């Protein structure tokens with residue numbers, strides 16, 4: 291990257307590396323428990339539902355809806371100083387898990403709880419691509 | 430082993446919150462409120478054999494109880510670091526009582542305090558930052574500390590139940606009336622109206638600046654003692670009648686529910702242990718880092734049905750002279766939040782009211798208090814029922 295990335299960067303662990311590799315390829319990957327069948331996010335070393343260590347990786351639809359959100363108007367971290375106001379949200383995926391993310395490609399005042407969204411993949415560095423969401427037409 | 434009436438709060442030490450720290454190390458603040466609590470209880474240092482400390486946010490150390498014990502040349506037989514965020518104070522009170530009931534100590538001082546240092550809320554603590562999921566899956570998206578978390582709870586509460594900003598503002602305004610009767614409160618001499626709350630800048634939608642707690646410097650401690658000590662003390666003993674604790678999540682995205690907190694578990698159990706109901710309560714003293722926290726707490730504790738918290742706070746007078754006195758010291762919103770001492774302020778105020786020592790803001794015939802400590806993003810909850818004899 292030509293420009294220095296100034297915001298907090300995730301530091302993948304061995305456990306989470308498949309998620310970040312997927313994001314770099316434009317895939318939203320979730321773990322799924324081979325024992326109880328539940329989807330798991332964030333990546334873990336064992337299933338938080340049944341404590342089985344037998345977790346596999348699947349590619350999720352990337353579709354979900356805004357479960358809740360806020361418009362951040364004062365940045366906590368200096369790296370976000372030029373981005374306010376921006377939308378911080380919790381998105382509930384079709385597969386069930388919820389994740390923290392940003393809603394992009396829409397004015398903050400147009401975001402609503404329940405709004406259908408789809409994943410977009412924003413490279414931050416060569417190694418790290420962040421999964422954010424934008425509005426989608428309901429199908 | 431039963432916790433009910435196992436111990437009582439017999440002494441209070443509290444520093445006046447300040448926006449202008451004098452540069453003293455946090456250890457000196459902790460030492461000062463420990464001294465004050467022991468003196469207030471009419472005890473000597475040698476009588477105290479339990480020490481519980483909540484880790485300050487601004488200054489990091491290992492083994493705070495040992496650091497403080499050494500500083501004061503105390504040699505406790507029971508010590509604990511209680512790390513439940515804003516719920517630490519309430520968590521310390523029942524742990525002290527349990528240790529006393531188990532015979533590990535007879536008089537335990539529970540200590541909280543912090544110095545004002547906004548950077549420390551977000552900055553690295555001592556050592557290498559832990560490789561926890563929040564750093565990997567939340568921080569990259571720019572959360573604004575607790576502000577954005579509680580804002581997302583408020584947004585969801587408004588969506589599910591139609592709660593309004595005007596209703597939330599009423600909480601801040603009633604608590605300000607209380608602060609205006611408390612000379613120790615940061616906002617003692619500044620009245621507040623609902624219009625002013627709604628006109629204050631949005632920080633994280635839908636939360637306005639005046640719905641958000643004010644960080645400051647301060648410290649607070651209570652002394653929890655065995656019944657035989659409590660009955661000899663200079664003040665009315667403030668008995669622990671009920672207690673319960675529950676933790677559910679660190680990241681809000683992992684919370685089982687955004688609008689029902691673990692208080693829905695802890696409060697009914699605390700009431701059951703005490704053998705009372707919300708209708709019996711004379712004073713509500715509950716964590717108020719944000720206005721929405723109070724509304725969710727009142728619902729989950731059973732003061733009103735789920736979703737009715739907004740209309741409930743509009744229909745009731747929450748001031749010290751009202752029909753449901755709530756956070757009569759001003760709450761942290763108007764008294765100030767000195768790190769984890771903010772959570773202790775709800776305990777000290779309940780004790781003061783039950784002892785009849787609350788001065789101008791004294792609630793008449795105050796016999797029974799509900800106290801709630803809340804940590805994280807409604808992540809960790811401790812409910813207490815306290816009663817005077």
Ligand SMILES: [Zn+2]
Nearest residue numbers: 323326337340
């Ligand atoms: Zn499983």
